[in-house]
Amino acid sequence: MPLHLPPDDGPPSFHDMLAAAGYRALAAGLRLGVFEALDRPRSAGELAAVLGTDPRGTELLCQALVSFGHLVVADDGYANAADWLTGPYAEVERFWSTVLFESWEGLEESVRTGKPFVDFYAWLAERPETLRRFQGMLSGHADAIAPEVVSVVPVGSSLLDLGGGHAKHAIRLCAAHPALHATVVDLPEAVAVGEAAVAAAGLADRITFRAGDYDSLDLGSDHDVVLLFNVVHGRPPAANEALLARVAAALRPGGAVVLLEHDEHSPDRAADAFARVFGLNLFHGQGGQVYPAGAIASWLASAGFGEPSWHPLRSSPGQSLVVARRG
Ligand SMILES: C[S@@+](CC[C@H](N)C(=O)[O-])C[C@H]1O[C@@H](n2cnc3c(N)ncnc32)[C@H](O)[C@@H]1O
Known part of the structure; x- marks a missing residue:
């Protein structure tokens, strides 16, 4: 301030x-x-x-x-x-102030019970303007980190982006790799945002959408790479273990899962404080948190992935891409 x-x-x-x-x-x-x-x-x-x-x-x-x-x-x-x-950044503050002054109303309750006070995505679906701001904020962030994402993600011909919403990651990767086709899975309200972006990018013939729940939809098989960007921090541990097992089954042997996650600790005091309140917000709204690297590595190992490699992002300090190959 x-x-x-x-x-x-x-x-x-x-x-x-x-x-x-x-x-x-x-x-x-x-x-x-x-x-x-x-x-x-x-x-x-x-x-x-x-x-x-x-x-x-x-x-x-x-x-x-x-x-x-x-x-x-x-x-x-x-x-x-x-x-x-x-300017555009005012939309980010409109989003965070709505989260803090509306959804944090019951923070004591979620801490007391261990259960999310609200279902964040149902809460968002009831607030179309806030949902649009949320996807817009993530889309802007995707643009900012795109060069590093393109250099780290090991694409082949088939990419699956779970919780890919605004579709900006699929758009940037398909633009960089002409042989790549992508499938984006997200909830219906977010898919509507992504479809408009893909149409505007002229990539509707290479990027398709599946509207629904990635915990129950058929994820297909033999994909070369699956993206789970900003997804596992929004879920409880057991749900992440189950989803990573489904991701492994959807990949070809040797295929890669790539996660984008916040680092649990940061040397920068403000970034570290943000990670703490962000984690509390994830717990409150979704039963998630900013997870320790060891927890993520152990879920990956249980799902049959090899040792993950961590790629800290220069374009988004305090966040890393995590790449692991299916054995
Ligand atoms: C934090 S956003 C991340 C968006 C994008 N991956 C990124 O990093 O910019 C999480 C996304 O997961 C989607 N999502 C949440 N629960 C889902 C579910 N059960 N099935 C499919 N998508 C879901 C949300 O709608 C949202 O678009």
């Missing part, structure tokens, strides 16, 4: 409370359309008229957003302090 305070000017958790309240105020600004409406400096009264909001509430929200460095006071009213507030 742009609010930089000296370390000891309040009670022990005062800065945490401020950060949470400031992030909630930012979310309100994003949801109400404050930043888009500030296409030029406006007074709070003018802004309230554009947004259809209460003038006094709008003034107080703007003052809070100034405190946290998201707005500045210009000669003729409030103005945005940064371009990102009206």
